Amino acid sequence: MSDIVVGTMRWGIWDAQFTTVQYEAMIEKAMSLGMSTFDHADIYGDHTTEAEFGAALKLHPAWRSQMELVTKCGIIRVCDQKPGHYIKAYDFTKSHILQSAEDSLRNLQTDYLDVMLLHRPDLLMDPDEVAEAFEMLYTSGKVRSFGVSNFTPSQVQLLQSTVPVGVHQLEVSVKDVSAFDDGRLDQCTLDGIVPMAWSPLGGGKLPEAVVSALSTLAVEFEVTPQAMALAWLLQHPSGILPVVGTTKAENLEAAQAALNIKLDRQQWYTIYQAATGTTLP
Template identity: 50%
Template sequence: MKQQEQLSSPIAGCMRWGKWGANFSTAAYRAMIEECLAIGVNSFDHADIYGDYTTEEEFGDALKEDKTLRSQIKLITKCGIQMVTENRPNHNIKSYNTSKKHIIRSAEQSLKNFGTDYLDVLLIHRPDPLLAPEEVAEAIQTLQNQGKVHAFGVSNFLPHQVNMLRKWVPIQYNQIEVSIICTAPFNNGILDNCIENEITPMAWAPLGGGLLTDDLHPHYRSITHAASLLTEKYVAGLNEILIAWLNTHPSKILPVIGTTKSERLAQAKIAASIKLTREDWFLMMKAATGEDVA
Protein backbone atom coordinates (compact mmCIF):
# COMPACT_ATOMS: atom_id res chain seq x y z
CA MET A 1 0.00 0.00 0.00
CA LYS A 2 1.47 3.34 -1.01
CA GLN A 3 2.22 5.94 1.63
CA GLN A 4 -0.15 8.88 1.37
CA GLU A 5 1.75 12.14 1.51
CA GLN A 6 -1.45 14.24 1.64
CA LEU A 7 -0.30 16.52 -1.15
CA SER A 8 -2.52 19.50 -1.81
CA SER A 9 -4.56 20.06 -4.92
CA PRO A 10 -3.22 22.11 -6.55
CA ILE A 11 0.52 21.81 -6.11
CA ALA A 12 2.57 25.00 -6.44
CA GLY A 13 5.12 24.68 -9.23
CA CYS A 14 8.30 26.59 -8.36
CA MET A 15 10.23 26.43 -11.65
CA ARG A 16 9.80 30.14 -12.40
CA TRP A 17 10.16 31.50 -8.89
CA GLY A 18 13.90 32.05 -9.25
CA LYS A 19 16.44 32.63 -12.03
CA TRP A 20 14.21 31.16 -14.75
CA GLY A 21 11.43 33.64 -14.06
CA ALA A 22 10.53 36.06 -11.29
CA ASN A 23 13.91 36.18 -9.53
CA PHE A 24 12.25 36.21 -6.13
CA SER A 25 14.17 37.60 -3.21
CA THR A 26 14.26 35.52 -0.03
CA ALA A 27 11.48 37.72 1.35
CA ALA A 28 9.40 37.13 -1.78
CA TYR A 29 9.90 33.36 -1.55
CA ARG A 30 8.77 33.41 2.05
CA ALA A 31 5.77 35.62 1.29
CA MET A 32 4.69 33.33 -1.55
CA ILE A 33 5.03 30.22 0.63
CA GLU A 34 2.94 31.87 3.34
CA GLU A 35 0.30 32.99 0.81
CA CYS A 36 0.09 29.43 -0.50
CA LEU A 37 -0.41 28.03 2.98
CA ALA A 38 -3.09 30.62 3.69
CA ILE A 39 -5.19 29.33 0.79
CA GLY A 40 -4.60 25.66 1.60
CA VAL A 41 -1.78 24.88 -0.84
CA ASN A 42 0.89 23.01 1.12
CA SER A 43 2.83 21.21 -1.64
CA PHE A 44 5.70 22.68 -3.66
CA ASP A 45 7.16 21.15 -6.82
CA HIS A 46 10.86 21.57 -7.61
CA ALA A 47 13.64 19.96 -9.61
CA ASP A 48 17.33 20.12 -8.89
CA ILE A 49 17.98 21.81 -12.26
CA TYR A 50 15.54 24.70 -11.81
CA GLY A 51 17.25 28.06 -12.04
CA ASP A 52 20.41 26.34 -13.28
CA TYR A 53 20.61 24.49 -9.96
CA THR A 54 19.83 27.55 -7.81
CA THR A 55 16.08 27.61 -7.07
CA GLU A 56 16.05 24.85 -4.44
CA GLU A 57 18.64 26.67 -2.35
CA GLU A 58 16.85 30.01 -2.69
CA PHE A 59 13.60 28.37 -1.55
CA GLY A 60 15.54 26.77 1.30
CA ASP A 61 16.84 30.17 2.42
CA ALA A 62 13.22 31.20 3.04
CA LEU A 63 12.58 28.02 5.05
CA LYS A 64 15.67 28.69 7.13
CA GLU A 65 14.33 32.14 8.06
CA ASP A 66 11.18 30.62 9.56
CA LYS A 67 11.83 27.18 11.01
CA THR A 68 8.09 26.57 11.47
CA LEU A 69 7.41 26.46 7.73
CA ARG A 70 9.01 23.08 7.00
CA SER A 71 6.54 21.11 9.11
CA GLN A 72 3.63 22.78 7.30
CA ILE A 73 4.68 21.96 3.74
CA LYS A 74 5.36 19.03 1.40
CA LEU A 75 8.53 19.22 -0.68
CA ILE A 76 8.60 17.49 -4.06
CA THR A 77 11.74 17.50 -6.17
CA LYS A 78 13.13 15.74 -9.21
CA CYS A 79 16.53 14.50 -10.30
CA GLY A 80 18.10 12.66 -13.21
CA ILE A 81 18.77 15.43 -15.75
CA GLN A 82 22.34 16.73 -16.04
CA MET A 83 22.39 20.25 -17.50
CA VAL A 84 25.32 22.07 -19.01
CA THR A 85 25.73 25.20 -16.90
CA GLU A 86 28.47 27.10 -15.13
CA ASN A 87 27.05 25.73 -11.88
CA ARG A 88 27.98 22.22 -13.01
CA PRO A 89 31.30 22.69 -14.87
CA ASN A 90 31.88 18.93 -15.01
CA HIS A 91 28.83 18.43 -17.28
CA ASN A 92 29.92 18.39 -20.92
CA ILE A 93 26.61 17.52 -22.59
CA LYS A 94 23.00 17.59 -21.50
CA SER A 95 22.23 14.03 -20.50
CA TYR A 96 20.35 11.77 -18.11
CA ASN A 97 21.83 10.04 -15.10
CA THR A 98 19.78 7.59 -13.05
CA SER A 99 22.70 5.72 -11.53
CA LYS A 100 22.52 4.82 -7.85
CA LYS A 101 25.38 7.19 -7.07
CA HIS A 102 23.80 10.12 -8.89
CA ILE A 103 20.32 9.67 -7.38
CA ILE A 104 21.70 9.52 -3.84
CA ARG A 105 24.06 12.43 -4.42
CA SER A 106 21.27 14.52 -5.99
CA ALA A 107 18.83 13.79 -3.15
CA GLU A 108 21.42 14.67 -0.53
CA GLN A 109 22.25 17.92 -2.34
CA SER A 110 18.54 18.78 -2.43
CA LEU A 111 18.30 18.11 1.31
CA LYS A 112 21.20 20.50 1.85
CA ASN A 113 19.66 23.11 -0.46
CA PHE A 114 16.31 23.05 1.35
CA GLY A 115 17.89 22.86 4.79
CA THR A 116 15.82 19.80 5.68
CA ASP A 117 16.49 16.19 6.60
CA TYR A 118 13.80 14.64 4.40
CA LEU A 119 12.05 15.04 1.05
CA ASP A 120 8.35 14.23 0.93
CA VAL A 121 8.53 13.06 -2.68
CA LEU A 122 11.49 12.36 -4.99
CA LEU A 123 10.83 11.85 -8.71
CA ILE A 124 13.02 10.66 -11.59
CA HIS A 125 12.68 13.63 -13.96
CA ARG A 126 12.74 11.87 -17.36
CA PRO A 127 12.90 8.31 -18.70
CA ASP A 128 16.56 7.40 -19.12
CA PRO A 129 17.47 4.99 -21.95
CA LEU A 130 20.32 3.75 -19.74
CA LEU A 131 18.16 3.35 -16.63
CA ALA A 132 19.10 0.23 -14.68
CA PRO A 133 16.07 -0.56 -12.50
CA GLU A 134 18.05 -2.40 -9.83
CA GLU A 135 20.26 0.68 -9.33
CA VAL A 136 17.27 2.99 -9.00
CA ALA A 137 15.68 0.57 -6.52
CA GLU A 138 18.86 0.36 -4.45
CA ALA A 139 19.16 4.15 -4.36
CA ILE A 140 15.55 4.70 -3.31
CA GLN A 141 15.65 1.91 -0.73
CA THR A 142 18.80 3.40 0.76
CA LEU A 143 17.28 6.89 0.92
CA GLN A 144 14.00 5.62 2.37
CA ASN A 145 15.73 3.43 4.96
CA GLN A 146 17.65 6.51 6.06
CA GLY A 147 14.44 8.54 6.29
CA LYS A 148 15.66 10.98 3.64
CA VAL A 149 12.87 10.28 1.13
CA HIS A 150 9.31 9.44 2.11
CA ALA A 151 7.71 8.68 -1.27
CA PHE A 152 9.07 7.90 -4.73
CA GLY A 153 7.79 8.47 -8.22
CA VAL A 154 8.65 9.27 -11.80
CA SER A 155 7.99 12.04 -14.29
CA ASN A 156 7.12 11.80 -17.98
CA PHE A 157 7.20 7.98 -17.94
CA LEU A 158 5.08 5.95 -20.38
CA PRO A 159 3.17 2.89 -19.12
CA HIS A 160 5.76 0.35 -20.27
CA GLN A 161 8.51 2.34 -18.56
CA VAL A 162 6.50 2.52 -15.34
CA ASN A 163 5.76 -1.20 -15.45
CA MET A 164 9.39 -2.10 -15.97
CA LEU A 165 10.64 0.01 -13.07
CA ARG A 166 7.87 -0.89 -10.62
CA LYS A 167 8.96 -4.54 -10.73
CA TRP A 168 11.98 -3.37 -8.70
CA VAL A 169 10.63 -0.41 -6.70
CA PRO A 170 7.13 0.84 -5.74
CA ILE A 171 6.07 3.92 -7.72
CA GLN A 172 3.60 6.28 -6.10
CA TYR A 173 3.50 9.23 -8.53
CA ASN A 174 3.91 9.96 -12.23
CA GLN A 175 4.16 13.63 -13.17
CA ILE A 176 3.01 14.03 -16.77
CA GLU A 177 1.93 16.67 -19.23
CA VAL A 178 -1.85 16.58 -19.49
CA SER A 179 -4.28 19.41 -20.18
CA ILE A 180 -7.06 20.48 -22.53
CA ILE A 181 -4.41 20.85 -25.26
CA CYS A 182 -2.46 17.71 -24.34
CA THR A 183 -5.14 15.04 -24.22
CA ALA A 184 -3.03 12.02 -25.23
CA PRO A 185 -2.77 10.60 -21.67
CA PHE A 186 -6.53 10.00 -21.67
CA ASN A 187 -6.11 7.52 -24.52
CA ASN A 188 -2.51 6.26 -24.60
CA GLY A 189 -2.65 4.26 -21.39
CA ILE A 190 -0.78 6.61 -19.05
CA LEU A 191 -3.76 7.45 -16.85
CA ASP A 192 -5.13 3.89 -17.12
CA ASN A 193 -1.76 2.69 -15.85
CA CYS A 194 -2.00 5.11 -12.91
CA ILE A 195 -5.42 3.78 -11.93
CA GLU A 196 -4.37 0.15 -12.36
CA ASN A 197 -1.28 0.53 -10.20
CA GLU A 198 -2.62 3.07 -7.66
CA ILE A 199 -0.20 5.70 -8.91
CA THR A 200 -1.21 9.32 -8.37
CA PRO A 201 -0.75 11.41 -11.52
CA MET A 202 0.50 14.97 -11.25
CA ALA A 203 -0.16 17.27 -14.22
CA TRP A 204 2.48 19.74 -15.29
CA ALA A 205 1.28 22.59 -17.56
CA PRO A 206 -2.34 21.75 -16.64
CA LEU A 207 -3.52 25.02 -18.17
CA GLY A 208 -1.72 24.38 -21.45
CA GLY A 209 1.44 26.32 -20.68
CA GLY A 210 -0.17 29.64 -21.60
CA LEU A 211 -1.27 28.57 -25.08
CA LEU A 212 -4.87 29.39 -24.20
CA THR A 213 -4.02 33.04 -23.69
CA ASP A 214 -3.40 33.61 -27.41
CA ASP A 215 -4.34 32.26 -30.83
CA LEU A 216 -1.54 29.69 -31.18
CA HIS A 217 -3.56 26.54 -30.62
CA PRO A 218 -5.64 25.29 -33.59
CA HIS A 219 -8.68 24.68 -31.38
CA TYR A 220 -8.25 27.80 -29.27
CA ARG A 221 -11.59 29.30 -30.28
CA SER A 222 -13.61 26.12 -29.80
CA ILE A 223 -12.00 25.43 -26.42
CA THR A 224 -12.60 28.93 -25.11
CA HIS A 225 -16.18 28.92 -26.47
CA ALA A 226 -17.00 25.62 -24.77
CA ALA A 227 -15.31 26.72 -21.56
CA SER A 228 -17.20 30.02 -21.56
CA LEU A 229 -20.48 28.10 -21.64
CA LEU A 230 -19.36 26.17 -18.57
CA THR A 231 -18.11 29.23 -16.70
CA GLU A 232 -21.70 30.47 -16.67
CA LYS A 233 -23.14 27.10 -15.66
CA TYR A 234 -20.68 26.51 -12.81
CA VAL A 235 -20.21 30.19 -11.89
CA ALA A 236 -16.45 29.89 -12.26
CA GLY A 237 -13.62 31.37 -14.29
CA LEU A 238 -11.92 29.87 -17.35
CA ASN A 239 -8.93 28.55 -15.40
CA GLU A 240 -11.19 26.94 -12.81
CA ILE A 241 -13.09 25.10 -15.57
CA LEU A 242 -9.88 23.84 -17.20
CA ILE A 243 -8.60 22.51 -13.86
CA ALA A 244 -12.01 21.08 -12.96
CA TRP A 245 -11.94 19.23 -16.29
CA LEU A 246 -8.74 17.46 -15.15
CA ASN A 247 -10.08 16.93 -11.64
CA THR A 248 -13.14 15.13 -13.00
CA HIS A 249 -11.01 12.23 -14.28
CA PRO A 250 -11.13 9.16 -11.95
CA SER A 251 -7.32 8.91 -11.73
CA LYS A 252 -7.43 11.89 -9.31
CA ILE A 253 -4.98 14.12 -11.14
CA LEU A 254 -3.09 16.64 -9.00
CA PRO A 255 -2.46 19.82 -11.05
CA VAL A 256 0.94 21.46 -10.69
CA ILE A 257 0.34 25.17 -11.27
CA GLY A 258 3.56 26.83 -12.36
CA THR A 259 2.85 30.42 -11.36
CA THR A 260 4.40 33.25 -9.40
CA LYS A 261 0.99 34.60 -8.37
CA SER A 262 -0.97 33.10 -5.50
CA GLU A 263 -4.24 34.20 -7.13
CA ARG A 264 -3.74 31.58 -9.85
CA LEU A 265 -3.34 28.93 -7.18
CA ALA A 266 -6.44 30.17 -5.40
CA GLN A 267 -8.39 29.73 -8.65
CA ALA A 268 -7.15 26.16 -8.96
CA LYS A 269 -8.06 25.52 -5.32
CA ILE A 270 -11.63 26.57 -6.04
CA ALA A 271 -11.67 24.15 -8.98
CA ALA A 272 -11.13 21.24 -6.60
CA SER A 273 -14.77 21.61 -5.52
CA ILE A 274 -16.15 21.55 -9.09
CA LYS A 275 -16.97 18.25 -10.79
CA LEU A 276 -18.18 18.50 -14.34
CA THR A 277 -20.99 16.30 -15.61
CA ARG A 278 -20.03 13.63 -18.12
CA GLU A 279 -21.60 15.57 -20.99
CA ASP A 280 -19.77 18.75 -20.00
CA TRP A 281 -16.49 16.82 -19.81
CA PHE A 282 -17.04 15.47 -23.33
CA LEU A 283 -18.08 18.91 -24.55
CA MET A 284 -14.59 20.11 -23.63
CA MET A 285 -12.93 17.05 -25.16
CA LYS A 286 -14.76 17.62 -28.44
CA ALA A 287 -13.68 21.25 -28.39
CA ALA A 288 -10.06 20.16 -27.86
CA THR A 289 -9.98 17.50 -30.57
CA GLY A 290 -12.50 18.86 -33.03
CA GLU A 291 -14.29 15.49 -33.14
CA ASP A 292 -17.11 13.63 -31.50
CA VAL A 293 -16.22 10.34 -29.85
CA ALA A 294 -16.71 7.31 -32.12
Protein backbone atom coordinates (compact mmCIF):
# COMPACT_ATOMS: atom_id res chain seq x y z
CA MET A 1 0.00 0.00 0.00
CA SER A 2 1.09 3.57 -0.56
CA ASP A 3 2.46 5.70 2.29
CA ILE A 4 -0.48 8.06 1.85
CA VAL A 5 -3.93 6.57 1.25
CA VAL A 6 -6.49 8.47 -0.81
CA GLY A 7 -9.89 8.70 0.85
CA THR A 8 -12.98 8.77 -1.37
CA MET A 9 -15.70 9.47 1.20
CA ARG A 10 -16.31 13.05 0.04
CA TRP A 11 -16.03 12.46 -3.72
CA GLY A 12 -19.67 11.58 -4.27
CA ILE A 13 -23.04 12.89 -3.16
CA TRP A 14 -21.90 13.48 0.42
CA ASP A 15 -19.84 16.43 -0.78
CA ALA A 16 -18.12 17.10 -4.13
CA GLN A 17 -20.54 15.20 -6.38
CA PHE A 18 -17.80 14.37 -8.87
CA THR A 19 -18.64 13.52 -12.44
CA THR A 20 -17.02 10.45 -13.97
CA VAL A 21 -14.47 12.74 -15.62
CA GLN A 22 -13.60 14.25 -12.24
CA TYR A 23 -13.23 10.80 -10.71
CA GLU A 24 -10.85 9.92 -13.53
CA ALA A 25 -8.81 13.08 -12.99
CA MET A 26 -8.45 12.59 -9.23
CA ILE A 27 -7.53 8.93 -9.57
CA GLU A 28 -4.96 9.72 -12.25
CA LYS A 29 -3.50 12.59 -10.21
CA ALA A 30 -3.19 10.47 -7.10
CA MET A 31 -1.49 7.64 -8.94
CA SER A 32 0.92 10.03 -10.64
CA LEU A 33 2.01 11.09 -7.14
CA GLY A 34 2.57 7.49 -6.05
CA MET A 35 -0.67 7.35 -4.05
CA SER A 36 -1.96 4.00 -5.24
CA THR A 37 -4.21 3.00 -2.33
CA PHE A 38 -7.84 4.16 -2.38
CA ASP A 39 -10.06 3.94 0.69
CA HIS A 40 -13.77 3.19 0.30
CA ALA A 41 -16.71 2.00 2.36
CA ASP A 42 -19.93 0.48 1.14
CA ILE A 43 -21.97 3.25 2.80
CA TYR A 44 -20.11 6.21 1.26
CA GLY A 45 -22.47 8.42 -0.70
CA ASP A 46 -25.35 6.40 0.75
CA HIS A 47 -24.09 3.33 -1.12
CA THR A 48 -23.35 5.19 -4.38
CA THR A 49 -19.70 6.31 -4.29
CA GLU A 50 -18.16 2.89 -4.93
CA ALA A 51 -20.20 2.53 -8.11
CA GLU A 52 -19.20 6.00 -9.30
CA PHE A 53 -15.54 5.19 -8.71
CA GLY A 54 -16.04 1.87 -10.48
CA ALA A 55 -17.49 3.60 -13.53
CA ALA A 56 -14.28 5.63 -13.84
CA LEU A 57 -12.10 2.58 -13.23
CA LYS A 58 -13.90 0.65 -15.97
CA LEU A 59 -12.70 3.23 -18.50
CA HIS A 60 -9.06 2.49 -17.59
CA PRO A 61 -8.65 -1.28 -17.09
CA ALA A 62 -4.86 -0.99 -16.75
CA TRP A 63 -5.24 1.07 -13.58
CA ARG A 64 -6.57 -1.83 -11.50
CA SER A 65 -3.26 -3.70 -11.33
CA GLN A 66 -1.50 -0.49 -10.30
CA MET A 67 -3.73 0.33 -7.33
CA GLU A 68 -4.97 -1.14 -4.07
CA LEU A 69 -8.66 -0.94 -3.22
CA VAL A 70 -9.67 -0.88 0.44
CA THR A 71 -13.31 -0.99 1.47
CA LYS A 72 -15.31 -1.37 4.65
CA CYS A 73 -18.53 -3.11 5.59
CA GLY A 74 -20.73 -3.80 8.59
CA ILE A 75 -22.70 -0.57 9.07
CA ILE A 76 -26.46 -0.68 8.58
CA ARG A 77 -27.27 2.86 7.46
CA VAL A 78 -30.70 4.38 7.00
CA CYS A 79 -30.88 5.86 3.49
CA ASP A 80 -33.06 5.88 0.39
CA GLN A 81 -30.92 3.21 -1.27
CA LYS A 82 -31.65 0.78 1.58
CA PRO A 83 -35.42 0.99 2.26
CA GLY A 84 -35.26 -2.00 4.59
CA HIS A 85 -33.00 -0.15 7.03
CA TYR A 86 -35.02 1.70 9.69
CA ILE A 87 -32.35 2.25 12.37
CA LYS A 88 -28.58 2.48 12.37
CA ALA A 89 -26.97 -0.78 13.46
CA TYR A 90 -23.89 -2.94 12.92
CA ASP A 91 -23.85 -6.37 11.31
CA PHE A 92 -20.90 -8.77 11.15
CA THR A 93 -22.94 -11.84 10.30
CA LYS A 94 -21.53 -14.17 7.68
CA SER A 95 -24.34 -13.42 5.26
CA HIS A 96 -23.92 -9.66 5.58
CA ILE A 97 -20.14 -9.75 5.12
CA LEU A 98 -20.41 -12.00 2.06
CA GLN A 99 -23.15 -9.89 0.47
CA SER A 100 -21.24 -6.68 1.20
CA ALA A 101 -18.16 -8.07 -0.52
CA GLU A 102 -20.19 -9.06 -3.58
CA ASP A 103 -21.80 -5.62 -3.71
CA SER A 104 -18.45 -3.84 -3.46
CA LEU A 105 -16.91 -6.04 -6.14
CA ARG A 106 -19.80 -5.30 -8.46
CA ASN A 107 -19.87 -1.57 -7.72
CA LEU A 108 -16.11 -1.11 -8.04
CA GLN A 109 -16.14 -3.25 -11.20
CA THR A 110 -13.28 -5.44 -10.03
CA ASP A 111 -12.90 -9.15 -9.38
CA TYR A 112 -10.96 -8.74 -6.13
CA LEU A 113 -10.57 -6.38 -3.18
CA ASP A 114 -7.11 -5.82 -1.74
CA VAL A 115 -8.37 -5.14 1.78
CA MET A 116 -11.78 -5.45 3.44
CA LEU A 117 -12.32 -3.89 6.86
CA LEU A 118 -15.05 -4.30 9.46
CA HIS A 119 -16.16 -0.68 9.76
CA ARG A 120 -17.24 -0.28 13.40
CA PRO A 121 -17.44 -2.85 16.19
CA ASP A 122 -20.54 -5.04 16.20
CA LEU A 123 -21.20 -5.88 19.85
CA LEU A 124 -22.94 -9.06 18.69
CA MET A 125 -19.91 -10.22 16.70
CA ASP A 126 -19.24 -13.95 16.64
CA PRO A 127 -15.51 -14.29 15.79
CA ASP A 128 -16.02 -17.79 14.41
CA GLU A 129 -18.74 -16.58 12.05
CA VAL A 130 -16.54 -13.72 10.85
CA ALA A 131 -13.72 -16.21 10.30
CA GLU A 132 -15.98 -18.37 8.13
CA ALA A 133 -16.89 -15.40 5.96
CA PHE A 134 -13.30 -14.22 5.65
CA GLU A 135 -12.08 -17.71 4.78
CA MET A 136 -14.65 -18.04 2.01
CA LEU A 137 -13.73 -14.67 0.54
CA TYR A 138 -10.00 -15.35 0.78
CA THR A 139 -10.02 -18.84 -0.70
CA SER A 140 -12.22 -17.67 -3.58
CA GLY A 141 -9.71 -14.91 -4.34
CA LYS A 142 -12.31 -12.19 -3.86
CA VAL A 143 -10.57 -10.51 -0.91
CA ARG A 144 -6.82 -10.66 -0.36
CA SER A 145 -6.55 -9.37 3.22
CA PHE A 146 -8.74 -8.24 6.09
CA GLY A 147 -8.79 -5.80 8.95
CA VAL A 148 -10.87 -3.62 11.23
CA SER A 149 -11.74 0.00 11.84
CA ASN A 150 -12.43 1.82 15.11
CA PHE A 151 -11.87 -1.26 17.31
CA THR A 152 -10.50 -1.27 20.84
CA PRO A 153 -7.40 -3.40 21.52
CA SER A 154 -9.49 -6.05 23.27
CA GLN A 155 -11.91 -6.21 20.34
CA VAL A 156 -8.99 -6.69 17.96
CA GLN A 157 -7.61 -9.42 20.20
CA LEU A 158 -10.98 -11.16 20.26
CA LEU A 159 -11.16 -11.23 16.47
CA GLN A 160 -7.52 -12.32 16.25
CA SER A 161 -8.48 -15.48 18.12
CA THR A 162 -9.98 -16.74 14.86
CA VAL A 163 -8.57 -14.68 11.96
CA PRO A 164 -5.47 -12.61 11.17
CA VAL A 165 -6.00 -8.84 11.34
CA GLY A 166 -3.78 -7.04 8.84
CA VAL A 167 -5.03 -3.45 9.01
CA HIS A 168 -6.58 -1.24 11.68
CA GLN A 169 -8.07 2.02 10.47
CA LEU A 170 -8.47 4.37 13.40
CA GLU A 171 -8.79 8.04 14.21
CA VAL A 172 -5.49 9.68 15.05
CA SER A 173 -4.33 13.21 14.33
CA VAL A 174 -3.03 16.34 16.00
CA LYS A 175 -6.62 16.78 17.20
CA ASP A 176 -7.03 13.27 18.63
CA VAL A 177 -3.86 11.70 20.04
CA SER A 178 -5.54 9.03 22.18
CA ALA A 179 -4.28 6.19 19.97
CA PHE A 180 -0.72 6.98 21.04
CA ASP A 181 -1.33 5.95 24.63
CA ASP A 182 -4.46 3.77 24.75
CA GLY A 183 -2.74 0.69 23.34
CA ARG A 184 -4.09 0.74 19.79
CA LEU A 185 -0.87 1.76 18.05
CA ASP A 186 1.19 -0.36 20.44
CA GLN A 187 -0.91 -3.35 19.43
CA CYS A 188 -0.36 -2.57 15.76
CA THR A 189 3.39 -2.58 16.28
CA LEU A 190 3.38 -5.73 18.40
CA ASP A 191 1.15 -7.72 16.04
CA GLY A 192 2.35 -6.41 12.68
CA ILE A 193 -0.96 -4.66 11.97
CA VAL A 194 -0.84 -1.73 9.54
CA PRO A 195 -2.46 1.36 11.11
CA MET A 196 -4.38 3.71 8.84
CA ALA A 197 -5.35 7.13 10.16
CA TRP A 198 -8.74 8.47 9.16
CA SER A 199 -9.26 12.22 9.53
CA PRO A 200 -5.47 12.68 9.84
CA LEU A 201 -5.85 16.47 9.76
CA GLY A 202 -8.48 16.53 12.49
CA GLY A 203 -11.24 17.73 10.22
CA GLY A 204 -9.48 21.04 9.67
CA LYS A 205 -10.62 22.55 12.98
CA LEU A 206 -7.63 22.67 15.31
CA PRO A 207 -6.79 24.43 18.60
CA GLU A 208 -4.82 27.65 18.25
CA ALA A 209 -1.74 26.14 19.92
CA VAL A 210 -1.67 23.30 17.39
CA VAL A 211 -2.10 25.66 14.46
CA SER A 212 0.76 27.78 15.77
CA ALA A 213 3.11 24.82 16.24
CA LEU A 214 2.34 23.41 12.80
CA SER A 215 2.62 26.79 11.09
CA THR A 216 5.97 27.61 12.68
CA LEU A 217 7.50 24.32 11.58
CA ALA A 218 5.83 24.54 8.18
CA VAL A 219 7.65 27.80 7.51
CA GLU A 220 10.94 26.19 8.53
CA PHE A 221 10.41 23.22 6.18
CA GLU A 222 8.73 25.26 3.44
CA VAL A 223 5.59 23.15 3.37
CA THR A 224 1.95 23.65 4.31
CA PRO A 225 0.77 23.18 7.91
CA GLN A 226 -1.33 20.28 6.62
CA ALA A 227 1.77 18.55 5.26
CA MET A 228 3.45 19.07 8.63
CA ALA A 229 0.52 17.42 10.42
CA LEU A 230 0.81 14.41 8.10
CA ALA A 231 4.59 14.24 8.51
CA TRP A 232 4.11 14.14 12.27
CA LEU A 233 1.93 11.04 11.93
CA LEU A 234 4.18 9.41 9.35
CA GLN A 235 7.13 9.61 11.70
CA HIS A 236 5.53 7.38 14.34
CA PRO A 237 7.29 3.98 14.38
CA SER A 238 4.03 2.04 14.06
CA GLY A 239 3.99 2.98 10.37
CA ILE A 240 0.80 5.05 10.22
CA LEU A 241 -0.69 5.47 6.74
CA PRO A 242 -2.75 8.71 6.68
CA VAL A 243 -6.02 8.56 4.75
CA VAL A 244 -6.21 11.93 3.01
CA GLY A 245 -9.82 12.61 2.12
CA THR A 246 -9.49 15.66 -0.07
CA THR A 247 -11.53 16.60 -3.13
CA LYS A 248 -8.83 18.87 -4.57
CA ALA A 249 -5.82 17.73 -6.60
CA GLU A 250 -3.59 20.46 -5.17
CA ASN A 251 -4.14 19.06 -1.68
CA LEU A 252 -2.77 15.72 -2.84
CA GLU A 253 0.37 17.49 -4.01
CA ALA A 254 0.68 19.27 -0.66
CA ALA A 255 0.23 15.97 1.16
CA GLN A 256 2.99 14.33 -0.86
CA ALA A 257 5.45 16.88 0.55
CA ALA A 258 4.98 15.25 3.97
CA LEU A 259 6.95 12.23 2.78
CA ASN A 260 10.13 14.29 2.59
CA ILE A 261 9.96 15.79 6.09
CA LYS A 262 12.07 14.41 8.92
CA LEU A 263 11.36 15.93 12.33
CA ASP A 264 13.82 15.71 15.18
CA ARG A 265 12.61 14.64 18.62
CA GLN A 266 12.13 18.18 19.91
CA GLN A 267 10.14 19.21 16.84
CA TRP A 268 7.94 16.13 17.08
CA TYR A 269 7.26 16.69 20.78
CA THR A 270 6.56 20.37 20.17
CA ILE A 271 3.58 19.31 18.08
CA TYR A 272 2.62 16.56 20.52
CA GLN A 273 2.54 18.91 23.51
CA ALA A 274 0.52 21.45 21.55
CA ALA A 275 -1.91 18.67 20.64
CA THR A 276 -2.30 17.44 24.22
CA GLY A 277 -2.37 20.94 25.69
CA THR A 278 0.07 19.90 28.40
CA THR A 279 3.80 19.81 28.90
CA LEU A 280 5.63 16.52 29.35
CA PRO A 281 6.08 15.37 32.96
